[in-house]
Amino acid sequence: GPKVLQIPSHQIIDMGQMVTLNCDPVSNHLYFYWYKQILGQQMEFLVNFYNGKVMEKSKLFKDQFSVERPDGSYFTLKIQPTALEDSAVYFCASSYRGNTLYFGAGTRLSVL
Amino acid sequence: GDSVTQTEGPVTVSESESLIINCTYSATSIAYPNLFWYVRYPGEGLQLLLKVITAGQKGSSRGFEATYNKETTSFHLQKASVQESDSAVYYCALGDTNAYKVIFGKGTHLHVLP
Helix, strand or coil: CCCCEEECCEEEECCCCCEEEEEECCCCCCEEEEEEECCCCCEEEEEEEECCEEEEECCCCCCCEEEECHHHCCEEEEECCCCHHHCEEEEEEEECCCCCCEECCCEEEEEC | CCEEEECCCCEEEECCCCEEECEEEECCCCCCCEEEEEEECCCCCCEEEEEECCCCCEEEECCEEEECECCCCECCEEECCCCHHHCEEEEEEEECCCCCCEEECCCEEEEEEC
16 A cells, blocks of 8 residues: 655654654655654644645644655654654654545654 | 543454454544544554544444444444454544544554464
């Protein structure tokens, strides 16, 4: 089936630095999402993105977070600066329309 | 608010036994909720197992079934005879028709013993 690729699978970074998580969504999809899952906890919605704009974001989507998809390339989540509580697995998803989401395998972010 | 509650795991069953994973939802801000079961196999990304968008309907895939019950706000996942390859984490989810947001339950880890 359709594949969403996330690069890298694991990223380690020092607190205060900037990090960019990359997602290669399914090629003809129009909606893009980021979810966050802290170990042992629920997968939580962060943000969705359509037509170059954020449609909705949750309380977890702090001011230090930003998303973009320049020129139809990777859909990225940038955190600047990072904090210890940002350590989690971040899942990217995409959807053509309707509500079937296709997920990547996740990027584990470790903030030291 | 909108939320999903499902069976807490881990759930352990033997191969060829029946399975039920409970899921109930609360959809206060979504007029016509759509319901899903997603599954994550070891080392893979989350993938859709089945979805039902109309109350009263049943979805099925790979031997799994779930019926959208609006009266009891439930969407339990069932399988008559599990296989070892069904070992995975199963997530019940709730979404709106425009896909702006999908809300997940905490996930239920299923172990199927050979």
